[in-house]
Amino acid sequence: MAEEGFFEDERLELLDGVILEVTPQGTRHAATVQRLTDRLAAALGSRASLRVQLPFAASETSEPEPDVAVVQIGDYDRAHPGQALLVIEVAESSLEKDRGVKARIYAAAGVPEYWLVDVVSATIEVRTRPAGDEYSQIRTVRAGERVSLSAMRDVVIEVADIVR
Numbered sequence: 001m002a003e004e005g006f007f008e009d010e011r012l013e014l015l016d017g018v019i020l021e022v023t024p025q026g027t028r029h030a031a032t033v034q035r036l037t038d039r040l041a042a043a044l045g046s047r048a049s050l051r052v053q054l055p056f057a058a059s060e061t062s063e064p065e066p067d068v069a070v071v072q073i074g075d076y077d078r079a080h081p082g083q084a085l086l087v088i089e090v091a092e093s094s095l096e097k098d099r100g101v102k103a104r105i106y107a108a109a110g111v112p113e114y115w116l117v118d119v120v121s122a123t124i125e126v127r128t129r130p131a132g133d134e135y136s137q138i139r140t141v142r143a144g145e146r147v148s149l150s151a152m153r154d155v156v157i158e159v160a161d162i163v164r
Contacts, residue, residue, distance in 0.1 A: 029090050032117055032162060040068065040070065040157070043157070044070065047073075048085060049073050051066075051071055054069070056109075057080040057082040058082065063080065066087045066102075071085065072085070083110070085112065086115065086150075087106050088114075088115040090117045095116075095118060105133075107133050112129075112150060113128050114128075117163060122164065124163065126140075141159050
């Protein structure tokens with residue numbers, strides 16, 4: 001329907017078969033996405049593609065638009081990527097949705113690593129080891145700590161550089 005122009009000028013996501021309106025971004029959310037993008041782009045170089053607020057083909061019924069996704073380099077002209085090395089959601093007002101339905105969608109899609117950046121508590125929840133529709137390992141990192149991408153251990157981000 002989106003390709004036919006039914007939702008022009010609307011920011012929407014398809015989550016578990018339901019079309020949801022995307023909440024407008026506040027300044028802290030936008031600034032956090034920009035910091036993540038800058039740090040990850042520098043650390044990844046040309047080894048992977050960085051997609052910012054673009055569709056991710058998680059399943060037939062879910063096409064979320066994560067704030068940041070690290071995907072294999074590829075040609076995505078015909079289809080959005082359905083696999084990712086890392087998906088990141090930045091949460092200010094969307095924490096419940098990002099911890100719930102989005103975490104389940106990403107785990108069920110087999111995304112090996114999902115970071116949930118909570119701008120309110122200034123933490124990053126790192127979720128790994130997807131099993132069915134949940135992550136079996138969750139750890140929270142804070143300012144003064146680092147987080148690294150499991151698929152590329154040399155991609156290291158200082159938490160304090162992301163959340164403030």
